[in-house]
Amino acid sequence: MRKALPWILPPLVVVILAALPWFASPTIIQFGISTLILATLSQSWNIIGGYTGYASFGNSVFYGLGIYGTAVAMVQFGLPFWVGMLVGGLLSVVFAVLLGLPVLRLRGHYFAIATLALAQVMSAIVSNVQVAGGNQGLVLPLFRGDKMFYELALGLLVLATLTVFWLSRSRFGFGLISIREDEDAAAVMGVNTTYYKVIAFALSGVFTALAGGIHAYWITFVEPESAFDITLNVKMIIMAVFGGPGSVFGPIVGAFVLQSVSEILATKISSLAGLFFGLVIVVAVVFMPKGLIDLRKRIGRLGWRYFTRNVKENRL
Amino acid sequence: MGAILEVKGLTKRFSGLVAVNNVSFRVGEGEILGLIGPNGAGKTTIVSLISGTLRPTSGVLRFAGREIQTLPAFRRAQLSIGRTFQVMKPFPGLSVVDNVAVGALFGSGGGHSDLSGAREAARHWLDFVGLAHRADQHADSLGGPDRKRLELAKALAMKPKLLLLDEVMAGLNLVEIDEVIEVVKKVRAEGISILVIEHVMKAIQRLSDRLMVLHHGEKIAEGHPDEVLNDIHVIEAYLGRRRV
Amino acid sequence: MDLIWQIFLNGIFLGGLYALMALGLALVWGVLNIVNLAHGAFIMLGAYACYYLYTGGHIDPFLALPLAMLIIFALGYLIQRFVLNLIVRSAMFTTLLITFGIDVVLTYMAQIIFTADFKTINPPYAGSNFQLFGATVPYVQMFTFVVALAVTVGLSVFLRRARLGRAIRATAQNLTAARLYGVNPRTLYAITFALGAALAGGAGGLYGMVSQINPYIGAPLTAKSFAIAIIGGLDNPLGVIVGGLFLGLVESFTALYIGPTYTSVASFGILVLVLIIRPTGILGRTA
Structure with missing residues (x-):
């Protein structure tokens, strides 16, 4: 039974989540949509950040491309929603390959900063493009169907998670992990590091862009600042790191826990919610830098010493 | 020759x-x-x-x-062509056997395509260098001499000619x-x-x-x-x- | 021709301020290997410190500047000593995350304490200016430029000549080097970070005299500081001056010839290019 649990539990959770909109209140469904989208974003970041070890701050570009791909296709060209999503996904792959090739040669902080800068550039470019509505943004046709958005977001999260699950036990995933652990060593062992990194970046990008497309149609309004928002990128990272980067379920757990916490905070102490969110990040990074998954695995054996050990390992 | x-x-x-x-x-x-x-x-x-x-x-x-x-x-x-590094470069987050499996998965001619085959090959090479008993530990828990062996096993798993x-x-x-x-x-x-x-x-x-x-x-x-x-x-x- | 001269001067003055903004970030990054996403928050807090010392304490903003820097120095010292020192050896993005968390906390506290209203540091001589070969130069801009340059050069001299400065530079090469100078590394880390924060605070005070301030000015200024630090290189304060002036000029001329909405395309586009072509900066040493 214990052995079978990991194979039964995830599908069961998916079924329960899929059935939820038929019982829950509209508020819960809305909370569900935004949380599922964030979990997808976090899971997507996990591919390039958690598995490959490249701390991308450029995933908000993929998100923005997904949002604008969908919005422009629907508003300016009158194309159906799914075509818009396709356009967004395609744009993100093109971006991942064209800019990934030079940028993925940078390591560590330099990669992080370069992707951060790319997000700024893209945001500024889009706000100057007429077809994208410039600074004013675009208004999408209204579609009242939160149930559909919910199921779409859930489906995408499942797809992204299956991809990560495959990564965790495939040759391709091992290639990515070896790059994360030591890129030079990976290369002399035969891993085509450039190719692997670009594919990982593109995979990460496609799921992010599709999530962006869903979000755009759901909120029916897009503008450059929020589409390419860096803080959203940071949120993806925090959720993944809080849950456990480089694990299959960590980013999802991280997203659900942090979203719930910030939702509760927002209703109880709305003015202090942001402040509290910042404090949670600081405390979490200090005491559990390896995330919730690692915490669950080891706290049983170590108890409170788990936290002190983390601090001891990482302090000066 | x-x-x-x-x-x-x-x-x-x-x-x-x-x-x-x-x-x-x-x-x-x-x-x-x-x-x-x-x-x-x-x-x-x-x-x-x-x-x-x-x-x-x-x-x-x-x-x-x-x-x-x-x-x-x-x-x-x-x-x-396989090599070891003077400053040893184990993949610290992976187990010893998975470290070696990377060599078997990639390496010469593209290596194994499946994980279980690669792990099997990895165990063979760990045995070859005398490190089989530590196969399931984390690589960063190994001491100096064992790290040298691991480095060797990783290179060997690539099936090098040189x-x-x-x-x-x-x-x-x-x-x-x-x-x-x-x-x-x-x-x-x-x-x-x-x-x-x-x-x-x-x-x-x-x-x-x-x-x-x-x-x-x-x-x-x-x-x-x-x-x-x-x-x-x-x-x-x-x-x-x-x-x- | 006069227009180009005026734009050139504007760019240079802006660039001097930019250099000072980025200086602390480059110092902390280069020496401690911490990429401080809360850097802009220190700039913002420095601006508020100056604002309240002037409006509340009636101290001339330029004289209030050292005081403001001292306050931010203390804040930076505490943050490094009791928070960041706890995580300096952990994975790369944990430092990014924790400084982001600190940025969020500082920004929200500022919003609660100072409110979100725009404020300006407005000394009586704010409006006056003089002519320089046909270009108009506001006194405040020129003072700002001179102070920024003086502090930058001062830091460069401090790092080369002073014992503590040398200890800091040695730490950039090797963590334990600090001990050779008889300094506890924990203290040295805290001092270095505090110095970076104080420089940001000083830049903030000057920024508040030429622009409006609110609690949210930090994040974009952090991004800009990155651009400057990387263009100039991390290992040399004088490189940061060049990076700052370069970015100031690029922004001024882009605003004139292409359009003000394209300034960030230009500045961040250049940043990406520099990173790809020469990650150690235009003046930095080669890897």
């Missing part, structure tokens, strides 16, 4: 500094070539140039009859050195050609078929280990007892 590796006029400059200067040599099929020289002589640079971690400024590298100097590191690995060993005996005690020598001899018995860099003179004398001496990036001697080591004493006197 055919040559598995032919090096002609190999030169590497780092912004003005010449690390390797016009070095030519060959490694015969099934041969163990020892490479010695003082610190900063360019030994590790040569290994990095052959493995593709560094690109040569000029010179020709011919591996199994094919020019490889422009190929990226991973292509050379797939052509079956193995570049960068100081796999540094920091080991005499018993451990003997053990590693036995492993290296076993590796050669598998038909693998080896280029070995070492500071431990006794070991390299026992191990090598031929010996090559590098000084300031230039080859200053080559030949039978006993003769070369004799020559070295002459050179040492000439250079003022520099430790070679």
Whole structure:
């Protein structure tokens, strides 16, 4: 039974989540949509950040491309929603390959900063493009169907998670992990590091862009600042790191826990919610830098010493 | 005896500094070539140039009859050149067996395509280097000597035809050195050609078929280990007892 | 011709301020290997410190500047000593995350304490200016430029000549080097970070005299500081001056000839290019 649990539990959770909109209140469904989208974003970041070890701050570009791909296709060209999503996904792959090739040669902080800068550039470019509505943004046709958005977001999260699950036990995933652990060593062992990194970046990008497309149609309004928002990128990272980067379920757990916490905070102490969110990040990074998954695995054996050990390992 | 590796006029400059200067040599099929020289002589640079971690400024590298100097590191690995690092580079977050499995998954000719096959091969090589009992531990929990073994197993799992060993005996005690020598001899018995860099003179004398001496990036001697080591004493006197 | 001269001067003055903004970030990054996403928050807090010392304490803003820097220095010291020192050896993005968390906390506290209203440091001489070969130069801009340059050069001299400065530079090469100078590494880390924060605070005070301030000015200024630090290189304060002036000029001329909405395309586009072509900066040493 214990052995079978990991194979039964995830599908069961998916079924329960899929059935939820038929019982829950509209508020819960809305909370569900935004949380599922964030979990997808976090899971997507996990591919390039958690598995490959490249701390991308450029995933908000993929998100923005997904949002604008969908919005422009629907508003300016009158194309159906799914075509818009396709356009967004395609744009993100093109971006991942064209800019990934030079940028993925940078390591560590330099990669992080370069992707951060790319997000700024893209945001500024889009706000100057007429077809994208410039600074004013675009208004999408209204579609009242939160149930559909919910199921779409859930489906995408499942797809992204299956991809990560495959990564965790495939040759391709091992290639990515070896790059994360030591890129030079990976290369002399035969891993085509450039190719692997670009594919990982593109995979990460496609799921992010599709999530962006869903979000755009759901909120029916897009503008450059929020589409390419860096803080959203940071949120993806925090959720993944809080849950456990480089694990299959960590980013999802991280997203659900942090979203719930910030939702509760927002209703109880709305003015202090942001402040509290910042404090949670600081405390979490200090005491559990390896995330919730690692915490669950080891706290049983170590108890409170788990936290002190983390601090001891990482302090000066 | 055919040559598995032919090096002609190999030169590497780092912004003005010449690390390797016009070095030519060959490694015969099934041969163990020892490479010695003082610190900063360019030994590790040569290994990095052959493995593709560094690109040569000029010179020709011919591996199994094919020019490889422009190929990226991973292509050379797939052509079956394996190397170890002097500063050991285990994948710290992976278990010992998975570290080696990476070599089996990629490595020569693209390696295994399935994880379980690669892990099986990895266990075989861990057994080969005497590290089977630690297969399931985390790589960063290994001590110095075991890390050397792991480094060796990772390279072997790639099924190399040419193995570049960068100081796999540094920091080991005499018993451990003997053990590693036995492993290296076993590796050669598998038909693998080896280029070995070492500071431990006794070991390299026992191990090598031929010996090559590098000084300031230039080859200053080559030949039978006993003769070369004799020559070295002459050179040492000439250079003022520099430790070679 | 006059227009180009005026734009050129504007760019240079802006660039001097930019250099000072980025200086602390480059110092902390180069020496401690911490990429401080809360850097802009220190700039913002420095601006508020100056504002309240002037409006509340009636101290001339330029004289208030050292005081403001001292306050931010203390804040930076505490943050490094009791928070960041706890995580300096952990994975790369944990430092990014924790400084982001600190940025969030500082920004929200500022919003609660100072409110979100725009404020300006407005000394009586704010409006006056003089002519320089046909271009108009506001006194405040020129003072700002001079102070920024003086502090930058001062830091450069401090790092080269002073014992503590040398200890800091040695730490950039090797963590334990600090001990050779008889300084506890924990203290040295805290001092270095505090110095970076104080420089940001000083830049903030000057920024508040030429622009409006609110609690949210930090994040974009952090991004800009990155651009400057990377363009100039991390190992040399004088490189940061060049990076700052370069970015100031690029922004001024882009605003004139292409359009003000394209300034960030230009500045961040250049940043990406520099990173790809030469990650150690235009003046930095090669890897």
